Amino acid sequence: MKLYDGGRAPNPRRVRIFFAEKGVPLPELIPVDIAKKEHRTEAFRRINPAQRLPVLQLDDGTALAETIAICRYIEGLHPHPPLFGREAKQQALIEMWNRRIELGLFSSVSAVFRHSHPSMAELEAQVPEWAEINREQIDDHLLVLELQLAANPFVCGDELTVADITAGIAIDFMKPSRIRLPEDFVHIRRWHGDISARPSWKA
Amino acid sequence: MKLYDGGRAPNPRRVRIFFAEKGVPLPELIPVDIAKKEHRTEAFRRINPAQRLPVLQLDDGTALAETIAICRYIEGLHPHPPLFGREAKQQALIEMWNRRIELGLFSSVSAVFRHSHPSMAELEAQVPEWAEINREQIDDHLLVLELQLAANPFVCGDELTVADITAGIAIDFMKPSRIRLPEDFVHIRRWHGDISARPSWKA
Structure with a gap:
């Protein structure tokens, strides 16, 4: 897995904190500089048409965007501790x-x-x-x-x-x-x- | 259960369609007239501080707001057909x-x-x-x-x-x-x- 990361921006931080609270090591980080508009390039649009960060790229190539979708995927792979609840x-x-x-x-x-x-x-x-x-x-x-x-x-x-x-x-x-x-x-x-x-x- | 409903507004419709696609009968509906600002009253604020519709009130009195939270609760009670996915x-x-x-x-x-x-x-x-x-x-x-x-x-x-x-x-x-x-x-x-x-x- 690779995580297209946006540094200090709020949503990239949410995902990195989620990994840390789950006790799951971060995947390889690919920095994308928002101030330099690197998320607005055509190359990045092909990864995430919404041109937002972060994006988790799975080993099969799937680009998983949206902060909570990424967190939910990690919860699915590593259920404990449950950060989305139990019942x-x-x-x-x-x-x-x-x-x-x-x-x-x-x-x-x-x-x-x-x-x-x-x-x-x-x-x-x-x-x-x-x-x-x-x-x-x-x-x-x-x-x-x-x-x-x-x-x-x-x-x-x-x-x-x-x-x-x-x-x-x-x-x-x-x-x-x-x-x-x-x-x-x-x-x-x-x-x-x-x-x-x-x-x-x-x- | 009771569903505080907002008629033709988009989010109340999303929830009612979700129930129908699950094959789950709608609970008792309590109409709240948005045009008459009935969702902006103090009484409704105590049910949902965000003053949005719909709200599902559970039998234990819990007021469950936010369209997708209501849908996810119904998915939890009635897993099939899965509308939030399998794995x-x-x-x-x-x-x-x-x-x-x-x-x-x-x-x-x-x-x-x-x-x-x-x-x-x-x-x-x-x-x-x-x-x-x-x-x-x-x-x-x-x-x-x-x-x-x-x-x-x-x-x-x-x-x-x-x-x-x-x-x-x-x-x-x-x-x-x-x-x-x-x-x-x-x-x-x-x-x-x-x-x-x-x-x-x-x-």
Whole structure:
């Protein structure tokens, strides 16, 4: 296997942290420089028509794109520890929380970054008004996460799951997006301190 | 179980079609009128803090939100026919295609609808420029689907999967979003004709 990797960008980090939490060594990494638009070349489009990173290339040549699809494949090969849950209800709740974070907090932070950060001006048609609308929604998204973490050590209960990786990376991504985490979200701060101290978080 | 349902909106339809394709009878439906903003009430926020539809309420009171989380729960209870795939690689490819369509075509069509349709002006802070940027991306997203369907009867091969439901509903959603499907996407037209003739599509 080979992993087409995008360095410090959020989705490549999610996949590398997932490998680390599973205790699975990373495959050979093929760096793709997003700042140099290497993911926008015709050669890379043939690997992933959506021109996103990361992509896991299997030994039979299959190019597996989309962060969660890659993570789910690794979960299938290495079921323990289960990061997508055990039985049907738990699996469904982890899927719900992972998506709730992706479609809420993660999506809004990404929109702020993509539509307001100067480094993205060359990669995106930036719409400052869209950045502002998303910026205004972030406290509501954070509140949903705060209430969940007030009642649970991790997003889905007593153990770390893929939803914690998604949520933790969304919080990390606030910094380059120039969004402050308000002081009074004390449960998010406790949980984010815990997960970002894990060895996997350096992956 | 009870299903908080949103009528003709795309995500409620995805879930009802999924039940039909599984051959599982729908649970009791609780209609929530999106046009009347019934999903924006405080009472509904306590059921789903993201204030989206549909939501499956389990017999133990658990509120399971997010379309794909609901579908995955039903797949867990009723594994056959498998609409999320059988072994690890096939499951990962179905996850990839489902997400590729959701984050590409479905997301862009939704953005056009939400940010340009007059009926949404009361529900959304509309950004016409964001609608136009998304409108311009739709042919690229369609081309990705067209090339896949040129080589496969269904999105992920010889059998219908959850990715076909997502993609078919995205195509259906183009009509109220006032986006034409170009004539030359002949494989999309053939496949969409096939799936929308299935009994499940009336669900």
